[in-house]
Amino acid sequence: MSASRAAAWFEANTHEWSEWTLAQLMEAKAGHSVSLVVPARNEAGTVGDVVGRVRETLVDTVALIDEIVVIDSDSTDATAAVAADAGAVVHRSRDIRPDLGSVPGKGEAMWKSLFVTQGDLIVFMDADLTDWDTHFVPGLLGPLLTRPEVALVKGYYERPGQSGPLDGGRVTELVARPTIALEHPELAGLIQPLAGEWAARRSLLEQLHMPTGYAVEIASLIDTADLLGVEAIAQVGLGVRAHSHQPLLDLGAMATQLLAAVGRRRGTPPAAPDAAPDHQPDRQLDQELDGQVVLRQYRPREGRIEPAERVVLLGERPPARSVM
Template sequence: MLEEVERWLTRRSWSAADRPLDRLLAAKEATGSTVSVVLPALNEEATVGTIAATIRRELMDGAVPLVDELIVVDSGSTDRTAEVAAAAGAKVVHRDAVLPRVPALPGKGEVLWRSLLATSGDIVCFVDADLRDFSAEFVSGIVGPLLTDPEVQFVKAMYDRPFVAGSGAGAPEMPVGQGGRVTELVARPLLNLHWPLLAGFVQPLGGEYAARRSLLERLPFPVGYGVELGLLVDALHTVGLDALAQVDVGVRKHRHQDGQALGRMAAAIYRTAQVRLARGHLVRPRLTQFRRGERGFLPHTTSVDTEERPPMIEIQEYAERRAA
């Protein structure tokens, strides 16, 4: 098993610099492929505009029209996310306006699932909307293998992920190895123990990845925080390890969650793994956390994300649009 992972790392791990933009554009024109970029967003007015503007300037409107469609799917922002994104050149779609006959559930995975019905590209690239110091290589890097290698179906970004200690301007950044806290404490142990073929992924929970629509439309989507782990595991079982790849895009800076939010994320990821390890006969889990109040520690219990959306190809509206 270790030898197989090491062979995969050699064959399917690249740097964004390995595929220059002119090569990608030539491959795109030769294959006739189209590319959609999706930014799932909830109250990201501080960063979504810069990300969208960079993609438009460097990958759409200039000399390298690599991206055909840039869509921000807003899941109910109460700030100026939609306005800022539109001003930067993105098409803004509200989550609830996509497939309105199916009541929306809260969660990132829900937004990504619905985005398949709101986009048309042969290749769909997901990018989190809270990135700082954004580089267009987050898009071109992970789209590249899909344009140049027909055997590749699913590509994750890998990167250094500095952690800002404290808050405010001037707070020191401390390297935290090759992943975030939930990655190292939950996702990586789960993958190594239960899906060791995926042990070579540096950032298994990263929100930047691209895949062929023909694969994504066949996968179920956990509606919440478990979506990245779920898609990765299901892609392995659907197309095999050699169809998966990763690309080094440098450094990823973003807003960090507090400890309790990370706890809820970890519970959802564990639940997603549990579902894939033992379908059925599972209780609906709840997570109790504690906050200090005036009279000591107070329990706060929330439900863990358990819902999953079916493969999009099974949705009538999507199938009809594809047929048309």
């Protein structure tokens, strides 16, 4: 996509949450049902506020969201209990379709949500939000409810930090954006391609191969553009958003997953997986599911620099429609 085409896409497909009134969205929702899905792992400190604040705003607008579902991805804290107390329906990822096996990861939780939700429109929100507003949900629904040609909506927002209003998107700026420029320039108009707040039509989501980890964000964009064209993607400004930041070494694992997913879509699958028996899925559906690599990192310890190895899962789930 040329710079002029990217600019044209940006102009036609970039919205602000305030473009639609609640009354307009309620009218447009006729014939649709909406599921809000919150994938969570060890987020007991924030998930209750996310669920509770959304539910509080539904007192007069309950028809906008039909269900709030938290998918607990093997948390070791009280995430599930806190989310349930706040009013969400909680499912443990491992317990959803146990015949399909289970692996840890955000993408796995999102994929598993397709088996326990009912909405034809699905909104995803991260569980670790600390500074946000409840217009996130109606904002993301705006293009889906008012533009039939749109199948996926990405949020974008200011992320205040020491370096300015877009501070904090380290994997976005150092990995995702350069990769998009080199390999998928059709997506160059997206302000925050890795945003955790997004929405899509179930009919699209059930067709997508989903990486089980953090690469689910970039993979969904690439695959949607491939299936339907980039015109089926829109983005909505949601104002200010803040969340807990990942440690730098954890970002290395996220970047590895992203690069592997992009490479797979290029036709370059990850190298043969390294053995890691403790991370094997309960049941291997296809060869792609248990792909993994050992990422060698270095950490200071007691005055020395020591290597540390971590297993990074690179597997993907097949389209949910194929195993319904």
